Amino acid sequence: MILEAKNLYKNYTKGNSIIKVLENFSFEMEKGDFVAVVGPSGAGKSTLLHILGGLEKPDDGFVLFNGENIYNNDKNLDNIRNEHFGFVFQFHYLLDDFTALENVAIPGMINGSEKDAFERARDILAKMGLESRINHFPKELSGGEQQRVAIARALINSPSVLFADEPTGNLDKDNSKIVIEEFKRLNAEGLSIILVTHDEKIASVAKRILRVEKL
Numbered sequence: 001m002i003l004e005a006k007n008l009y010k011n012y013t014k015g016n017s018i019i020k021v022l023e024n025f026s027f028e029m030e031k032g033d034f035v036a037v038v039g040p041s042g043a044g045k046s047t048l049l050h051i052l053g054g055l056e057k058p059d060d061g062f063v064l065f066n067g068e069n070i071y072n073n074d075k076n077l078d079n080i081r082n083e084h085f086g087f088v089f090q091f092h093y094l095l096d097d098f099t100a101l102e103n104v105a106i107p108g109m110i111n112g113s114e115k116d117a118f119e120r121a122r123d124i125l126a127k128m129g130l131e132s133r134i135n136h137f138p139k140e141l142s143g144g145e146q147q148r149v150a151i152a153r154a155l156i157n158s159p160s161v162l163f164a165d166e167p168t169g170n171l172d173k174d175n176s177k178i179v180i181e182e183f184k185r186l187n188a189e190g191l192s193i194i195l196v197t198h199d200e201k202i203a204s205v206a207k208r209i210l211r212v213e214k215l
């Protein structure tokens with residue numbers, strides 16, 4: 001199993017009230033799986049994705065990556081996140097003053113040489129059909145192109161699991177389609193993907209649908 005959640009609990013407190021988000025939630029994911037997380041607004045989809053991706057600690061329970069408890073120690077968690085996990089969000093968060101190529105290469109410099117990072121970035125962008133856009137700045141790209149650059153950036157350190165939170169939430173129909181095709185291609189190449197969406201049509205491209213309910 002590449003990713004497992006065991007008996008997760010998560011509450012938030014807002015003033016005097018407690019918002020229960022996860023209660024004894026367990027989940028297993030095999031390598032190469034493609035899971036779409038769907039459910040009503042406020043059901044806890046993003047919270048679950050953040051907990052599974054090592055971005056937010058559960059109140060109780062475990063998250064295991066390749067059998068290892070990711071929240072065991074902070075340094076280990078940083079390593080797992082940087083080396084094995086990739087993230088794509090609804091907004092691309094690209095750096096305005098850097099080109100598409102630089103945006104993708106920069107996080108790749110943590111784990112290798114600058115030259116390698118640029119070569120890998122060029123490669124990934126080319127596979128996404130963005131070869132002619134590598135020297136463009138984010139504002140010179142369409143919404144779909146920007147999001148594909150953000151996906152390329154998430155892939156620069158060759159993650160084993162890609163976490164995506166409403167990656168098409170900000171895109172029109174045509175661009176959503178292009179981005180979703182990209183996820184399908186990456187999954188076909190062996191990447192494990194977990195994707196939050198409220199769009200059933202997008203969820204239908206996944207291998208498996210995980211429905212979360214509001215507690």
Ligand SMILES: Nc1ncnc2c1ncn2[C@@H]1O[C@H](COP(=O)(O)OP(=O)(O)OP(=O)(O)O)[C@@H](O)[C@H]1O
Nearest residue numbers: 012013014019021040041042043044045046047048
């Ligand atoms: N940091 C926080 N502090 C307090 N409450 C929070 C916090 N983060 C999330 N919540 C609450 O937890 C619940 C689950 O939120 P979450 O964003 O995970 O839901 P979601 O299913 O992703 O919703 P949406 O589809 O609207 O994005 C919501 O009621 C939300 O208001």
